[in-house]
Amino acid sequence: MKRPAAALGAVALAATVAAAPPAPVDKGVALMGGTILTAGPAGTIEKGTLLIRGGKIAAVGQDVQVAAGVPVIDATGLYLMPGIIDAHSHTAIEGGVNECTDSVTAQVRATDVVDHRDPDIYRQLAGGVTTINVLHGSCNTIGGQNAVLKLRWGQGPDGLVFKDAPRGIKFALGENVKRSNFSRPGPRRFPATRMGVEVVLRDAFREAQEYGREWEEYEKKVKAAGARGVKPVAPRRDLQKETLRDVLAGRVLVHAHCYRSDEILMLIRVADELGFKVRTFQHVLEGYKVASEIARHGAGASTFSDWWAYKLEAWDAIPYNAAIMQARGVRVSLNSDSNELARRLYWEAAKAVKYGGVSEDEALKMITLHPAWQLGVEQRVGSLEVGKDADIAVFGAHPFAPDTRVEMTIVDGAILFDREKDLAARARGGEATSGGAR
Amino acid sequence: MRAAAVAALLLATSPAEAADGVLAITGGRVVTVSGPVIENGTVIVEGGKITAVGAGLPVPAGARVVDATGKTVYPGLIDALTTLGLTEIGSVAGSVDVSETGDVNPHARAWIAVHPHSELIPVARANGITAVLAAPQGGLVSGQSALVRLSGTTPDALAVKQPAALHVVYPTGRAPFDLSRMFDEPERKTFEERQKEKRRIQEKQLERLRHLLEEAKAHAAALEAARAGGPAPPSDLRLEALAPAARGELPVVIRADAEDEIRGAVAFAAERGLKLIVAGGLEAWRAAGLLKEKDVAVLLNVDRLPRRESDAYDAAYTNPALLAAAGVRFAIVSDDASQVRNLPYEAAMARAFGLAPEAALRAITLSPAEIFGVAERMGALDPGKDANLVVATGDIMDHRTEVTHVFIDGAEQSLETRHTRLYREFKDRP
Numbered sequence: 001m002k003r004p005a006a007a008l009g010a011v012a013l014a015a016t017v018a019a020a021p022p023a024p025v026d027k028g029v030a031l032m033g034g035t036i037l038t039a040g041p042a043g044t045i046e047k048g049t050l051l052i053r054g055g056k057i058a059a060v061g062q063d064v065q066v067a068a069g070v071p072v073i074d075a076t077g078l079y080l081m082p083g084i085i086d087a088h089s090h091t092a093i094e095g096g097v098n099e100c101t102d103s104v105t106a107q108v109r110a111t112d113v114v115d116h117r118d119p120d121i122y123r124q125l126a127g128g129v130t131t132i133n134v135l136h137g138s139c140n141t142i143g144g145q146n147a148v149l150k151l152r153w154g155q156g157p158d159g160l161v162f163k164d165a166p167r168g169i170k171f172a173l174g175e176n177v178k179r180s181n182f183s184r185p186g187p188r189r190f191p192a193t194r195m196g197v198e199v200v201l202r203d204a205f206r207e208a209q210e211y212g213r214e215w216e217e218y219e220k221k222v223k224a225a226g227a228r229g230v231k232p233v234a235p236r237r238d239l240q241k242e243t244l245r246d247v248l249a250g251r252v253l254v255h256a257h258c259y260r261s262d263e264i265l266m267l268i269r270v271a272d273e274l275g276f277k278v279r280t281f282q283h284v285l286e287g288y289k290v291a292s293e294i295a296r297h298g299a300g301a302s303t304f305s306d307w308w309a310y311k312l313e314a315w316d317a318i319p320y321n322a323a324i325m326q327a328r329g330v331r332v333s334l335n336s337d338s339n340e341l342a343r344r345l346y347w348e349a350a351k352a353v354k355y356g357g358v359s360e361d362e363a364l365k366m367i368t369l370h371p372a373w374q375l376g377v378e379q380r381v382g383s384l385e386v387g388k389d390a391d392i393a394v395f396g397a398h399p400f401a402p403d404t405r406v407e408m409t410i411v412d413g414a415i416l417f418d419r420e421k422d423l424a425a426r427a428r429g430g431e432a433t434s435g436g437a438r
Numbered sequence: 439m440r441a442a443a444v445a446a447l448l449l450a451t452s453p454a455e456a457a458d459g460v461l462a463i464t465g466g467r468v469v470t471v472s473g474p475v476i477e478n479g480t481v482i483v484e485g486g487k488i489t490a491v492g493a494g495l496p497v498p499a500g501a502r503v504v505d506a507t508g509k510t511v512y513p514g515l516i517d518a519l520t521t522l523g524l525t526e527i528g529s530v531a532g533s534v535d536v537s538e539t540g541d542v543n544p545h546a547r548a549w550i551a552v553h554p555h556s557e558l559i560p561v562a563r564a565n566g567i568t569a570v571l572a573a574p575q576g577g578l579v580s581g582q583s584a585l586v587r588l589s590g591t592t593p594d595a596l597a598v599k600q601p602a603a604l605h606v607v608y609p610t611g612r613a614p615f616d617l618s619r620m621f622d623e624p625e626r627k628t629f630e631e632r633q634k635e636k637r638r639i640q641e642k643q644l645e646r647l648r649h650l651l652e653e654a655k656a657h658a659a660a661l662e663a664a665r666a667g668g669p670a671p672p673s674d675l676r677l678e679a680l681a682p683a684a685r686g687e688l689p690v691v692i693r694a695d696a697e698d699e700i701r702g703a704v705a706f707a708a709e710r711g712l713k714l715i716v717a718g719g720l721e722a723w724r725a726a727g728l729l730k731e732k733d734v735a736v737l738l739n740v741d742r743l744p745r746r747e748s749d750a751y752d753a754a755y756t757n758p759a760l761l762a763a764a765g766v767r768f769a770i771v772s773d774d775a776s777q778v779r780n781l782p783y784e785a786a787m788a789r790a791f792g793l794a795p796e797a798a799l800r801a802i803t804l805s806p807a808e809i810f811g812v813a814e815r816m817g818a819l820d821p822g823k824d825a826n827l828v829v830a831t832g833d834i835m836d837h838r839t840e841v842t843h844v845f846i847d848g849a850e851q852s853l854e855t856r857h858t859r860l861y862r863e864f865k866d867r868p
Contacts, residue, residue: 309776311529318857350837402786402835
């Protein structure tokens with residue numbers, strides 16, 4: 001990367017700041033001369049300037065005035081895009097992915113088991129990823145609550161949590177929930193069929209509705225009793241039902257793992273009947289067969305670019321899935337579900353161009369703006385627009401090109417991955433880079 | 439583009455006829471791999487073989503002409519480590535023939551089970567892969583692999599080279615799974631104790647392999663003596679299958695990722711006189727000097743996580759560039775079945791992390807052909823070679839590029855797949 005000596009100081013400063021809780025550089029930093037793929041209304045800005053101040057994007061465009069004294073990073077020849085958002089991840093919760101003992105575990109929370117030292121956080125930063133949706137596994141019909149994380153490498157577990165992200169929960173349908181591809185000693189768990197999966201959903205939400213009525217009754221009694229009356233006894237708090245009650249109230253986003261088109265329709269019917277919304281269908285490999293129904297429900301779809309044939313419910317998976325759903329008006333994201341694949345999501349997006357002819361701008365949104373919407377954080381991240389968080393991936397060539405590589409990744413205005421510094425650290429200290437950075 | 443390709447297919451003669459006819463691919467950027475790139479080049483195919491490659495070649499009278507103006511012509515890609523044809527749907531046991539039961543199966547031969555009608559084959563082919571090594575997995579001795587072309591309706595039609603290699607898994611040193619002890623408290627052991635235990639298990643397995651290879655040679659000698667009139671030894675398919683590898687005639691592909699496993703495999707092969715190829719090779723860069731010295735080729739896939747926490751984030755990505763710099767022979771492979779179509783993108787990642795573009799392409803064409811001894815037939819656009827050709831809209835390692843034509847032995851292949859059929863069926867559903 002071409003970078004004047006003065007800018008190196010700025011980089012070092014930003015990196016130092018990153019180690020402490022976010023206290024962004026006041027003067028800001030300007031990235032100048034690069035091609036800016038905004039994923040926003042401005043589209044692509046050639047030879048643009050992006051000004052970061054206070055961890056936010058202060059200005060972006062061709063005619064941005066950069067005040068004297070503001071450190072400048074020369075981005076000539078480089079490509080800037082919004083930090084990549086992975087809407088399906090299990091990073092940083094190794095060993096805490098599945099609470100598998102019951103088919104309804106709405107009470108467990110991924111935020112309780114975040115491991116900020118997971119080296120995959122750094123490795124994914126090096127692939128341009130800045131926000132991940134850490135989901136519970138697919139072992140149960142209603143799994144635990146998710147953790148939306150920003151990859152603020154160097155901070156503690158709480159420092160990684162994306163504070164303003166709405167709560168979310170994992171649902172799952174099909175083979176994994178039925179446990180049909182897993183043999184273990186002992187009796188099988190209910191559900192063992194897709195029929196049972198539907199029953200578990202209906203049952204759990206009926207109970208949550210009843211639980212909600214108990215609380216409403218109680219609150220009525222409290223009101224009636226007033227300040228002086230006999231205090232009514234509160235219902236026993238049930239963290240599982242409380243969470244499902246929040247789902248019914250629209251306070252928790254539902255991310256539903258699914259494969260077959262019929263089970264997707266099943267969940268839409270159940271959701272309509274019980275009165276909740278599905279925010280995203282995850283995997284959704286047969287989404288292309290019912291794309292209009294998904295669009296009408298108002299859900300997004302987070303899928304793999306081209307995985308198929310690994311199980312029966314992935315047999316009709318096609319790489320055109322993203323393109324078809326997008327064309328029917330579904331907000332589509334491409335996810336990794338893998339610590340390895342997460343590092344090259346920019347090329348997963350490129351596959352949407354190949355399979356189904358999605359435009360490059362729209363394909364880019366599948367790993368930025370659309371997953372941001374799916375996680376309810378589109379006001380904060382997902383595009384390079386003024387006022388949004390300065391989460392930026394800087395590439396050596398167009399992110400879809402075969403020779404491209406991430407050179408720098410910025411989170412909240414702080415440079416948390418810098419390939420030059422990484423290489424320098426290797427030269428100094430032998431092998432340690434990701435290990436040494438914590 | 440796609441519609442045009444489909445139309446061209448409908449017009450084309452049937453594959454068998456086309457293979458006998460004359461074909462000229464004109465006007466394209468011809469990437470020969472074995473020699474320089476030819477801009478505005480022509481490739482002439484006759485009787486299923488390439489007969490001429492060059493600029494400004496006259497088109498023979500009566501030849502079918504494929505206009506590749508603005509496109510790029512490549513040799514068919516070769517994926518030198520797959521389970522293609524051996525597995526259909528991963529979770530459906532009835533459709534999977536990858537691993538035999540038991541752990542010494544040299545007599546399990548991939549070409550017996552590679553399914554010519556696998557739905558996975560057209561999917562791989564549609565992105566330019568024209569030949570693969572189909573190899574069994576698992577156990578200590580997994581079986582024998584076959585190099586197959588991705589066209590044909592019978593196992594014989596697919597065959598290019600069988601056996602291609604014997605496949606062995608370097609012992610990891612993990613204690614065998616014991617169901618009766620599943621719920622025991624884990625034993626508390628120091629790192630040194632665990633390392634010692636690991637090496638003991640590894641050595642025991644290697645000793646077993648050593649013994650099998652010696653027995654195989656003895657068995658072969660006894661068979662030889664029987665042909666000269668001596669008593670016949672009892673039939674033993676295992677030992678018969680092992681003999682060519684034991685004598686150093688058939689390559690032995692040993693799967694090894696960790697540095698100590700790779701070095702162990704090299705030492706074992708040297709001791710037994712085996713013709714070694716390393717598969718996996720995640721830490722091959724750590725043993726690059728040794729691999730060069732012993733001239734051991736490596737089959738590696740690039741899109742992997744580093745093996746150690748302390749490794750650089752890009753350790754797997756830079757592996758090919760480091761091997762190339764050290765002069766180690768290698769091929770880039772998918773090590774998969776449903777993802778074979780992504781082979782060129784594994785090469786792209788190697789390229790992004792320091793491997794020259796020409797070397798990256800070579801690692802999925804000519805290098806695998808050389809490693810498995812079929813470079814006389816495939817891997818480059820040279821006169822005399824099988825006409826395995828791919829025409830693409832651009833750089834084949836660019837994810838946005840479309841493959842518009844695939845020829846295997848001169849016969850144009852359909853680019854229709856299970857995926858394009860479902861796409862057509864559903865793309866306009868309201």
